[in-house]
Amino acid sequence: MERKIALQVDHVTKVFPGVKALDDVTFEVAVGEVHGLVGENGAGKSTLMAVASGALVPEEGRVIINGTETVGDTEKARALGLAIVRQEPALMPDLTVAENLYLGVSEAERPSLMRATSWAQRLLEQWSDDVAIDASERVVSLNPEQRFIVEIVKALATKPKVLVLDEPTEHLLAEDVERLFQRIRSVTSGGCAVVYISHRIREVQQIADRLTVLRDGQGQGTYDASNLSEQQIVELIVGGALDREFPPKAAAGRTDIVLDVAELRGHGFSDVSLKVRKGEIVGLAGIDGNGQREFMRALAGLNRCRGGVAVNGKSASLRQSQAATQSDIRYLPGDRHREGIFGDLSVRENFSVRSLSFDTMRGLIRPKSERQRAQEAVTSFAVKTPTIETPIRSLSGGNQQKLVLASVLASKPKVLLVDEPTQGVDIGARMEIYKVLRQAATAGTAVIVVSSDAQEVAGLCDRVLIFSRGHIVKELRADEVSENNITSEVLTATTERERGSASISPFWKWAAGDWAPLVMLALVICALGLYAAQVNESYLSTRNLSGMLALVATLAIVSYGQQALMLVGGIDLSVGPLMGLMVVIQSFFLNDGASLSHQFAGWVIVFAVAVAVGVLNWLLVDPFRLHPMVATLATYMALQAVSLLLRPIPGGLISDSVVDGIGLQLGFVPIIAIVAAIVAVALEFGLFKTKLGLAFRGVGSRAEAARMAGVRPHLTLLSAYVGCSLLAGVAAVPMMAQVGSGDPSAGINYTLASVAAVVIGGASLFGGRGSFVGALLGALLITQVNVVTSFLDLGDSWQSYLLGGMILASVALYSKSREMAVAK
Missing domain, CATH: 1.10.3470 (ABC transporter involved in vitamin B12 uptake, BtuC)
Structure with missing residues (x-):
């Protein structure tokens, strides 16, 4: 039986200054199909969908949505039924959730503005009966997970004929990932075509019917998802076999304590004590909202706290982020777009901003030193960028993440706090980041990692501390550190997740x-x-x-x-x-x-x-x-x-x-x-x-x-x-x-x-x-x-x-x- 094609991208080429993002790419999605689109960061996935949605105009090629050709016209693409959920939610922070949802749907789907709040609340409740999002709240007050849920609800509210999901689960908990999969199955059964872009290969295998691989802006073929193993998909993505082993863990027996935390308490956590030794990576695990992320932000001086913290035996001040930095504590944020990068500044400036003291003399920046260090970092961290003067916002998510990590490490911190180290990063870049973190630990940096990926925590960390309701309830060491043990301890430690919007007074x-x-x-x-x-x-x-x-x-x-x-x-x-x-x-x-x-x-x-x-x-x-x-x-x-x-x-x-x-x-x-x-x-x-x-x-x-x-x-x-x-x-x-x-x-x-x-x-x-x-x-x-x-x-x-x-x-x-x- 011949497939009816909902979206066809035909022989598209897109060129940016210094790079060919797409090179004669053809891609199609059938009605009622979930089509996975996979590839490394910078492979061209998001660019391809931007062309499909009309946000970018290609140099060559055409886009056909439900039989109608459209290129470079977002309004027409929307009118033809295309909706897209982007890696960074396209929401207006100073508007309420209801107002964002109102603008996100077509004129025909909009209620009166007087009834927008109640209408939006009903849409949110269709996502979950106990959804912790108030439609009258401004988007700026939502946490990353809630913003993604609003973005997904907005796309679903348009009753799309073609739904593009670009890394939709990076900020979602397991329960919301399952809700998303239920909605995907529901809309495809009704004839919607879904493009599912993700670095999480297991998710793609679980939800996709077919998948297309992109590498360096070129298509590498389309396959039935069920006929490929995870390893085969990885090899198609990277162009050959990839060492997927985590770097060797620290040798046992080290006693040099780099970070010593004694009875630290703050909003969301209390009486937390831990020690991190030289060469060691410690993971913090638990259902989100149980204090591990709040504890890490307190160590970074971003949240208020009380208690004792010492770095290499010297008392550290955490009254604000600058004080924590002066105590040689550095933080790699999980929300890269809001806290990690300066989008309009160049790669060079984003790299040097955290370690300017290495490039200054008597308060003046030495441009030659700054350029040299930035170029060395780009090379050693394999950051793909046309030049070091390229605005960082034009880089792919994985390359942004690697540059931010390079920037943090360039300041030579004694303590490195890492929140979601590989969020939105492809499999190849993940392995590079793991090696860099291990090298930093071996060099004497105390590394603490918070991650929602139990496999990542198990493979990367020497010890794992399980958080529940603001307390450490379990410590896993040596052979106890495994994905199954982490998941089991997390699930049995608490059955209730704290929800809400950052407990604003x-x-x-x-x-x-x-x-x-x-x-x-x-x-x-x-x-x-x-x-x-x-x-x-x-x-x-x-x-x-x-x-x-x-x-x-x-x-x-x-x-x-x-x-x-x-x-x-x-x-x-x-x-x-x-x-x-x-x-x-x-x-x-x-x-x-x-x-x-x-x-x-x-x-x-x-x-x-x-x-x-x-x-x-x-x-x-x-x-x-x-x-x-x-x-x-x-x-x-x-x-x-x-x-x-x-x-x-x-x-x-x-x-x-x-x-x-x-x-x-x-x-x-x-x-x-x-x-x-x-x-x-x-x-x-x-x-x-x-x-x-x-x-x-x-x-x-x-x-x-x-x-x-x-x-x-x-x-x-x-x-x-x-x-x-x-x-x-x-x-x-x-x-x-x-x-x-x-x-x-x-x-x-x-x-x-x-x-x-x-x-x-x-x-x-x-x-x-x-x-x-x-x-x-x-x-x-x-x-x-x-x-x-x-x-x-x-x-x-x-x-x-x-x-x-x-x-x-x-x-x-x-x-x-x-x-x-x-x-x-």
Whole structure:
């Protein structure tokens, strides 16, 4: 019976600078089939699937999904039913789980945004009845396992016709691996084609019907998975026989103690004592969440702890990671992408950053020494990279891992802590890493390894300590160290796994949320207002409040534009001069006696200029890739120059009728202040309850993940820049009534004030987080501080002191809360 092909990649060639990633590769997956794709790191597996998904455009070849040809079009590939789970989940960290799932499915599958949280929770519960993931939590607070589960659930929610799973089990526990296999069998029985990419050969044999081998970007054939042994698959992957033996273990009888830990306790573990001798590798095993990983991070100075730790007989400080490093303790993280590499830095820089003291003289880096050491490390660790100046993010996972290990070892630590040493690494690279770790131990380094792979722990480690509920409950030595014994002890030591998102305290979880800045600002505003009223009764007079609210409205409206831009990771330093230019232009059109048509022309011109400035800023930042601060600073100076050319000195009185119209009041409250408040609420609703607001936050949180979810980052950035300039133009209207004439310097102070209002209101400087109501309250507090200092007879310098203090306090609190809310 002829197979119906769901995915066909036909004679594809893909070339990157210095390397041919794919060389005339043909690959196909049938409907209802699980097709394994195996090969070493850098063999081209992920590149092939990136081509299939439309994320990469090949130099040659074609991609056919369910009979339709598509190349380089992710939207079309998604529409044809292709879903992909990547090695690094394509999630937006500042968005909630529900919002990520919402963006991850097609328009037809999406519920109302109002019901997204309950809908997402039902999807998560389909994965597991007792799933420990709250759909309303931000992704940034999830641990690696939970992020992968969300990514898998997202892909399954699309009801795919072709499902690509790229190393899907690297962060999953055994129970979730089994759940994944159940879902794979379920979707294939319904006609879905599954591509399963993994370095875990046993898993591929267990789940795949057929498998294709890639080596050095070339196909090595397709085989029935059941007809090949594990050893045969390995030989196809590496191109010959491979020594799969673990390196010899340490000889018994050594007494030199390198690391001595006495009754160490911290979050997740207590009263842990151990000694590691020279030449020895000690493994920590146990069901995840039982304290072994928390203990290792405490030794690295990343988690707080109490107790005694000595390295070669000298007391070690673990109060922070820098102190642990000074005590010659180094840590190799398991989550390479978040903690191990600096993605945009070169291979050379990633290698040398942990051992810069070897390349410096009197505080200055010696480039020749740095290059030489980096090149030697690349050679000795067999890191595949075009040059040492290649950005490390472009390397395969295994090569990144080897370079990070080389970097850590280059610092010559006395104690080496290794978390999941071969996660996402092919079989050949694994053996190289095992040999390097053994060589380090033999040279005198105390090596401690945490791994979820019992076979790896048994083959690599001299002793194994079993953790359960934060305690060491069993020690295996010599012949006792075997895969069966480790698995047996782990399973019998505890039947319950601690779950959750890093046990974040309720206060820090609240402080990292969206409401905290609003509540704290409201309390500060009320407290400051009450104090000022007690000192000077005139503070609460209708005249003072009316004038203050008018100033608040002006600052608030321009701050909304700044907030919109900060949400997508931008900033606009040109808003102040733009506001000034608006007033200068109108000083030629809104004079006494000017006709309505003349005045109307002025309004058309100023808002056309605002749109043009927004487009200009976008062009400089997005297509021309200038940093937002550089680009908008250039615009700042250009706009200020134009204003000075038009009005070298203030002039051109604004018509009294226009000023009176702008200053209309409802009681003692200016109409413009009411408008500003209504706009804040409307924008806040749009930010959290509309697709456009979700797109803004998604792009600011992680632009590439947003693009994969169907958001258009370029169009979103354009909207943000134009919107910011338009809101600055609107803010110029009440400022016009306050200034009364064409003053070219009138708006300059609003640039920094708008940034301050947004920051105080809870925005993240890196994008993805913010609040328009927070920006309104920030504007109110800044204006209130300026007014209060006058009522309290304080000098103008106090305005700067108080404002600077508020900014520092806000940034410190919000940054700390968001740091505490991140899963470790």
